[in-house]
Amino acid sequence: MQAAVFDGQLRVVRDYPVPVPQADEALIRVSLAGICGTDLAILRGYADFRGVLGHEFVGVVEACADKRWMGKRVVGEINIGCGNCHRCTMGWREHCAQRKVLGIRGKDGAFAEYLTLPVKNLHLVPPNLSDEEAVFTEPLAAAFNIPECINITPNDRVFVLGDGRLGMLAAQVLALTGCTVTLVGRHPSKLELAQRLGLVTASASDLKQDAADIVVECTGSAQGFADALAWVRPQGTIVVKSTYHGEMPQLTSQVVVDEIYIVGSRCGPFPPALRALRQGRVKVTPLIEATYPLPDFPQAMEHAGRRGVFKVLVRP
Amino acid sequence: MQAAVFDGQLRVVRDYPVPVPQADEALIRVSLAGICGTDLAILRGYADFRGVLGHEFVGVVEACADKRWMGKRVVGEINIGCGNCHRCTMGWREHCAQRKVLGIRGKDGAFAEYLTLPVKNLHLVPPNLSDEEAVFTEPLAAAFNIPECINITPNDRVFVLGDGRLGMLAAQVLALTGCTVTLVGRHPSKLELAQRLGLVTASASDLKQDAADIVVECTGSAQGFADALAWVRPQGTIVVKSTYHGEMPQLTSQVVVDEIYIVGSRCGPFPPALRALRQGRVKVTPLIEATYPLPDFPQAMEHAGRRGVFKVLVRP
Numbered sequence: 001m002q003a004a005v006f007d008g009q010l011r012v013v014r015d016y017p018v019p020v021p022q023a024d025e026a027l028i029r030v031s032l033a034g035i036c037g038t039d040l041a042i043l044r045g046y047a048d049f050r051g052v053l054g055h056e057f058v059g060v061v062e063a064c065a066d067k068r069w070m071g072k073r074v075v076g077e078i079n080i081g082c083g084n085c086h087r088c089t090m091g092w093r094e095h096c097a098q099r100k101v102l103g104i105r106g107k108d109g110a111f112a113e114y115l116t117l118p119v120k121n122l123h124l125v126p127p128n129l130s131d132e133e134a135v136f137t138e139p140l141a142a143a144f145n146i147p148e149c150i151n152i153t154p155n156d157r158v159f160v161l162g163d164g165r166l167g168m169l170a171a172q173v174l175a176l177t178g179c180t181v182t183l184v185g186r187h188p189s190k191l192e193l194a195q196r197l198g199l200v201t202a203s204a205s206d207l208k209q210d211a212a213d214i215v216v217e218c219t220g221s222a223q224g225f226a227d228a229l230a231w232v233r234p235q236g237t238i239v240v241k242s243t244y245h246g247e248m249p250q251l252t253s254q255v256v257v258d259e260i261y262i263v264g265s266r267c268g269p270f271p272p273a274l275r276a277l278r279q280g281r282v283k284v285t286p287l288i289e290a291t292y293p294l295p296d297f298p299q300a301m302e303h304a305g306r307r308g309v310f311k312v313l314v315r316p
Numbered sequence: 317m318q319a320a321v322f323d324g325q326l327r328v329v330r331d332y333p334v335p336v337p338q339a340d341e342a343l344i345r346v347s348l349a350g351i352c353g354t355d356l357a358i359l360r361g362y363a364d365f366r367g368v369l370g371h372e373f374v375g376v377v378e379a380c381a382d383k384r385w386m387g388k389r390v391v392g393e394i395n396i397g398c399g400n401c402h403r404c405t406m407g408w409r410e411h412c413a414q415r416k417v418l419g420i421r422g423k424d425g426a427f428a429e430y431l432t433l434p435v436k437n438l439h440l441v442p443p444n445l446s447d448e449e450a451v452f453t454e455p456l457a458a459a460f461n462i463p464e465c466i467n468i469t470p471n472d473r474v475f476v477l478g479d480g481r482l483g484m485l486a487a488q489v490l491a492l493t494g495c496t497v498t499l500v501g502r503h504p505s506k507l508e509l510a511q512r513l514g515l516v517t518a519s520a521s522d523l524k525q526d527a528a529d530i531v532v533e534c535t536g537s538a539q540g541f542a543d544a545l546a547w548v549r550p551q552g553t554i555v556v557k558s559t560y561h562g563e564m565p566q567l568t569s570q571v572v573v574d575e576i577y578i579v580g581s582r583c584g585p586f587p588p589a590l591r592a593l594r595q596g597r598v599k600v601t602p603l604i605e606a607t608y609p610l611p612d613f614p615q616a617m618e619h620a621g622r623r624g625v626f627k628v629l630v631r632p
Contacts, residue, residue: 095575253564
């Protein structure tokens with residue numbers, strides 16, 4: 001099959017072996033896949049991954065021991081715990097030290113004609129969703145992890161820092177809670193799009209100390225964390241949504257003196273993401289920049305890596 | 317009056333002016349005061365404070381516009397907000413940017429014959445408490461801030477890192493919630509005392525990954541934070557109780573990947589501290605190492621600064 005493989009170099013190959021599903025797995029024909037910042041980071045060495053890239057996808061089950069899944073359109077959770085260790089038995093499967101992660105760690109991913117995933121990782125895609133919408137389920141679930149991690153009340157003033165892909169999704173998800181959300185970014189064109197999606201926006205120079213009860217840091221830069229500390233009120237919360245390229249930010253004594261809560265947040269729950277898409281409560285297709293065929297994957301990655309670009313999709 | 321003054325150098329003077337209470341303040345004769353790590357840090361330059369040191373005290377009101385306070389034995393909260401700024405009007409008086417802090421910031425402290433404090437900062441000491449117990453109210457309140465910041469359930473496995481003054485108080489307070497508390501320290505003699513206080517102890521070499529749901533970091537060293545990250549489970553909580561001397565610890569990608577909660581915690585509520593002391597639920601007097609008269613304050617500070625020393629008291 002065709003697949004976009006990273007083995008230290010990125011290449012699209014035509015003769016990659018079709019993966020063979022384990023007993024608990026389904027074989028899925030990929031319909032559409034999305035490029036994520038993590039894919040770009042892997043090319044720079046993140047996670048030391050070798051294999052087929054890609055973890056955001058929608059596809060159709062073509063083989064499965066449980067025949068009820070046959071022909072079904074699915075999206076899939078990306079973490080696969082070993083199932084036997086302490087963390088797995090405690091229910092922290094996504095934190096299993098031996099876990100495989102689709103397209104990120106020990107498991108070939110979605111930029112290919114086929115992938116395999118355990119059936120328990122799969123979720124049915126509602127019929128009224130297009131593939132272009134469903135492919136956003138995984139990053140949207142990551143946004144839904146924020147209200148899983150912290151309690152957001154309707155009185156809260158929430159800043160989302162970063163007008164990139166994740167920031168746009170996080171701001172829309174948080175606005176659903178009834179709180180006041182401000183998307184803070186640097187790119188006028190992106191902020192304009194955010195406004196068209198119904199979001200309130202601001203640029204950093206407009207903001208003051210104590211202006212936020214909660215700051216969600218989606219910039220992936222140490223400066224973003226410093227900004228979050230500058231704007232959050234005493235006893236406020238900073239949600240750290242991204243691992244940082246290069247140096248991680250330093251804690252400061254302000255964290256203790258101002259009694260700040262810092263929460264790390266990663267993957268999230270698929271069902272609320274699918275519900276929000278099905279009910280049209282979150283708009284994702286305006287974030288699509290371009291769709292490339294799989295043979296043009298290197299160009300698609302180059303496009304996704306440009307400054308200020310939202311979501312680039314790949315169709316096998 | 318006699319007072320221990322820091323003006324770049326530490327000296328005990330005999331002719332320091334008795335402070336004059338403001339309209340909303342009481343004049344308090346100090347009965348007993350405690351040396352805290354913060355006092356030692358101030359001598360090394362922390363907070364750039366100049367004046368009378370000391371913020372842990374018990375004393376008797378000798379002058380006050382509100383006559384009901386006259387002759388009453390009191391302890392006092394140490395933060396004095398300006399009362400007018402946004403933070404004060406929002407109820408974050410302890411985080412007022414213009415705040416004064418007894419013996420730490422813009423307000424003469426407790427290592428003197430007299431101090432003044434606003435009446436609203438004062439709490440009556442129950443008659444069955446000795447001065448030696450009551451003087452622990454302020455640091456014990458700081459320990460009671462931990463269950464104010466986070467929800468601790470009876471199933472939680474809690475590590476308190478650091479067998480110093482704060483660690484001993486924090487471990488006792490947390491044990492009251494019914495959770496499993498382990499005090500982790502490096503000093504056999506202190507761990508032995510902790511055991512006599514009814515605490516379970518461990519040394520670092522005994523501990524494993526994921527062994528704690530909650531870690532309370534009371535060591536004040538970057539290594540303590542690294543240890544906390546090593547032992548806390550995924551989605552666990554680290555409470556940072558102390559500002560760090562020198563370099564603050566760095567966030568790591570583990571914070572995001574393991575979805576760790578980090579909470580800064582500082583001063584705490586006096587009423588539960590006084591209740592716990594009154595009901596004998598926390599033992600503090602075994603932590604007293606020595607009591608010095610005020611003229612011997614430099615020797616008292618030298619004693620308090622020695623490795624492995626708990627609480628040194630000063631009697632004006």
